Amino acid sequence: MSSTDKRYATSIDLPTEDVFRNLQNACHFAVDIGGSLVKVAYCSKLHRRTSQVRDHKEDNNCIYQILEEDGYTRRLHFIKFETKYIHQCLDFIRGHLMQSKEFMLDKKNIKATGGGAHKYKDQIIKTLGVQLDKEDEMECLINGSNFLLKNIPDEAFIYQRHGQPEYQFQGIHHDIFPYLLVNIGSGVSFVKVESETKYDRIGGTSTGGGTFWGLGSLLTKAKTFDDLLELAEKGDHKKVDMLVRDIYGGEYSTIGLTGDIIASSFGKAARTDKENVPCYKDEDVARSLLLSISNDIGQLASLYCRLHQLKKIYFGGYFIRGHPLTMHTISFAINFWSKGEIQALFMRHEGYLGAIGAFLKGAEEEDTDRYTWGENFAGCSGLSSSNPLLDSRERSSTFDMLELDKLEKMLQPCSLLLDPKSYLPDTVDLTTDTAAREYWIDCFSNSVDKTRDQAMASQTGPDVKERAETFKQKYLQRLQELHDNPCAYGSLTVRSLLDTSSHCLSDCLFTDPYSQLKQTENEQALKCLPQLLHKLDGLSWEELQLSLAKGLLAGNVFDWGAREVVNIMENQDFGFVEAQDKLQERPWLCDNYEEWHQRLQDKPHKCAVIFVDNSGADIILGVFPFVRGLLKRGTNVILCANSRPSLNDVIYSELLILVKRVAEISPDIQAAYKDGRLMVMDSGQGSPCLDLRLINFELVELMKKQEADLIVIEGMGRAIHTNFDAAFSCESLKVAVIKNRWLANRLGGDMFSVVFKYQKPQKIIAAKS
Known part of the structure; x- marks a missing residue:
């Protein structure tokens, strides 16, 4: 930290050096000014070194041209300040964000929300020399909540302090309405959310995070919010609170109250002999205070849900902060008052809802509905451990950081699920x-x-x-x-x-480390393709179908993400024939080939959607012959490749070139590609695995248009680590070779065991009443 930045240390968690480096490329920002904290959301334009693969003609041959280019991507960052130090926040904005060469302030205005957008309006305008667009706080909260729930997998979770697992993450769903948003800031607002645009603040209470911080400061020696949470984690509230058993000597069974239920918060403190040293400590007071406020918020939330027939409660604001005791208390209160019918749902980044909503307001001109944001694990911090020994600094540093990357496509759930x-x-x-x-x-x-x-x-x-x-x-x-x-x-x-x-x-500017290796392997595989196709054309129908299946498997052996396979490829001659010899003999570990073979004797599929895996022999010698077989049957094919690089997986821009190269070798591929029966699409993904909750919306629309009735998922990452148990409304074929000995043994097999899992369309089984 430089000397000029030390003045901020008392009020904020400064970004890392990497983030400071990106401040000079900040594009625009928005602020959420609450009674306790100011949250700033700012977007930077990050440098990325990318490998672009292009094709061009040279001596009548189509060859690769690999160019290393400088590119950029957008990243959304967050930072917080204590509101009482707002002048330091404004200094930070003026000294860093507004000095950016990329900063766009054509209209000389910024978006702001929260009560402080009104209270500090004049100070902001004077210090920054801008106009302030004050955005409605409730609208920003709702927009931020919807944004996180629809974009970030595992954003929402159920917390069970002594459960297995402790955190139950809820995945990602686009159908999130209706729900109750309980925003716990200095005070508390209860908002019924029915759609993107329809919401209503149905109630509130002044007893919130500010109450905990204020009373805690008066009653204990704690100086910060985190100090109070740390004290509460160590305290024993029973030394301060009056329990049911303190009044009745046990439980009050006739009205369902157990003996350890709090009957009166701070009730024992009133009976303390003031002339003697109190029997309780600051830790006990802090815990009692936290339980009192959390219980009341939980009870109110439960009652509002019952009143408005709601089943989901999401908690936001900066009061919870992933603190285990707070979440446990609120969860207990919700469960108690709803009799187990409603569960409390928390959010990993609940403190930034308003800032995100205000940022989205400022980004409307960029048509935010046309793309999706994804969490960047290299730049984010996660939920803090429930370990009570963590001090406040450790807890703060492991929870507050959030970074999101802009993905150029809007992503939707796969329509075949x-x-x-x-x-x-x-x-x-x-x-x-x-x-x-x-x-x-x-x-x-x-x-x-x-x-x-x-x-x-x-x-x-x-x-x-x-x-x-x-x-x-x-x-x-x-x-x-x-x-x-x-x-x-x-x-x-x-x-x-x-x-x-x-x-x-990627953060270290290695966007596609396997680019050159992939192109070398592609060239080698293309040289082998004519002979392979000629051999296949000489087989009987029965022999051909099994050869196509085995070829699909043999190609999948070539994987630079599998350590044992890499050792083989680096130390011996290992080609497509050798890969076929490595395959497990039938019966395979998972063997539905006979069902697949029987299905091929029936009418052809309308359209097959194939999610491909590796470059080289996998895509060229394994997938393309398999695709050719489907095309010859009269089936349209959509080949889906990753949008972004990962390991040696083929990506969309590479696949476009490979289709043209293969078409020069295979007239069947050429005719199908020309006629639009063979289509190439980017999946919207950038992982060796496959998350069908978030794929390119254009691909989803094409699946519907083509009436896809077969999905083929290839590769260990896509068909074993993910999607092995996935259920589809159409026929599915999951194909992979297990190239990890530990995993193979766990599944009851050995290295190079084969999974060939064919399933007919499945149906949703209605729950028994």
Whole structure:
């Protein structure tokens, strides 16, 4: 921290050096000024080094041209200040955000919400020299809440202090209405939300976060909000509160009150002998105060839900802050007063709802409905651990940071899912599966050197080694955090561990470390394709179908994300034939080939949607012959590739070129591509795994238009780590070779075990009344 920035240390959590570096590229910002805290949301234009793959003609041959280009992406950052230090907040905005070369202030106005937007209007205008657009606080809260619930997987969760798991994350759903939003700031507002535009503040109370902070400051020696939470975690409220058993000697069974229910908050304090030293401490007072306020808020929320026939309650504001005792108390109150019919739902980034809503107001000219934002795990902090030994600084530093990346596409749930509301992409939850968590975190920790080396080999320049080492340290630090606190970023899965690696690489300007390797493998595979197609054309129908299935599997063996396979490829000649020889003999570990074979004897599918995996032999020698077989049957095909790079997965821009290259070899592919029966789409994803809750909306529309009746998911990440149990309303085929010995053994197989899982359309089973 520089000397000029030390003056902020008493009031804010400053961004990291990486974020400060991005302040010079800030585009625009918005502020939410509450009675206790000021939250600033600002968007930066981040530098990204990208590899662009293009094709051009040279000597009548279509060849690759790989260009390393400088690109940019948008990222949304957040920072907070105590409102009593608002002058320092304005200094920060003026000295950093408004000095940005990218800052757009054509109209000389900024968006602001919260009570302070009115109270400090003149001070803001005078200090910053801008006009202030005061946005409605309730509208901003609702917009921010809807934004997070629809964009961020695992944003909302149920908390059970002694439950397994402790955090139950709710995934992501686009059908979120109606719900009750309880915003706990200095005071509390209860808002009934029925749609994007229809909401009503149905009540409120002045007993909120400001009450806890104010009374806590009067009654204890705590100086900050976090100090109070730390005291409350250590205290014993029974030394201050009067319980039912203190009055009745036990429970009051006739009205259903157990003996440990609080009958009177601070009731025992009134009986303290003032001439003697009190028998309670500051910790006990803080805990009693927290329980009193939390219980009252929970009871009011439950009563409002009953009054308005609502079943979901989301808690927002900056009072909760992921504090386990607070969430436990509110959850207990909701459960008690609703008799278990309603559950309290909390939000990982509940303190920034108003700031996000105000930011969205300022970004309306960018047509925010046309794209989606995704959480960046490299730049975010997660929910703090429930460990009561964490001090306030540790708790604050592990909860307050949020960074979102702008994704260029609007993402929607896949229309082929049987029930999008119940769909969960991940096969294993590492949060609860301790053995799997230990293995996979150790596995990724051991492979980080290989990833670092690949990143260094992919670029040139004086700072490449330094950036690669920074990636390694950042990823290892994140893995350690997840080992200690698995729930920090939502449900911990193999998918999230892989995505975190990609985010850390990208943050260190390694957007596509495998780009050159992928193109080399593509060229090698293209040379083998004519001979393979000729061989397939000489087979009988029976032989052909099995060869196409085995070819799809053999191609999937080539995976630079599988450590044991990488060792084989690096130390011996290993081609498509050798990969076929490695495959498990039938019967396979999961073997529905006979059902698939029988289905192929029936009428052709209308349209197959195929989510592809790796470049090289996988896509060219495995997928394209399989696609050719479907096209010959009269089935239209949509090939779906990732929008953004990850490992050696083929991406959309590469697949567009490969289709043209393969079309020059195969007349069937050429005719289908020309006639529009073979289509190439980007999935909207950037992961080795596949989350069908968030895919390109244009792909969703094309699936509907083409009346897709078959979905094919290929690869260990897409069909094993995710979607193995996914249910679809159409026929599905999940194909993968297991290239991890630990996983294979856990599933009852061995290395190169085969999963060939074909399922007919499934139906929703109605619950028995």
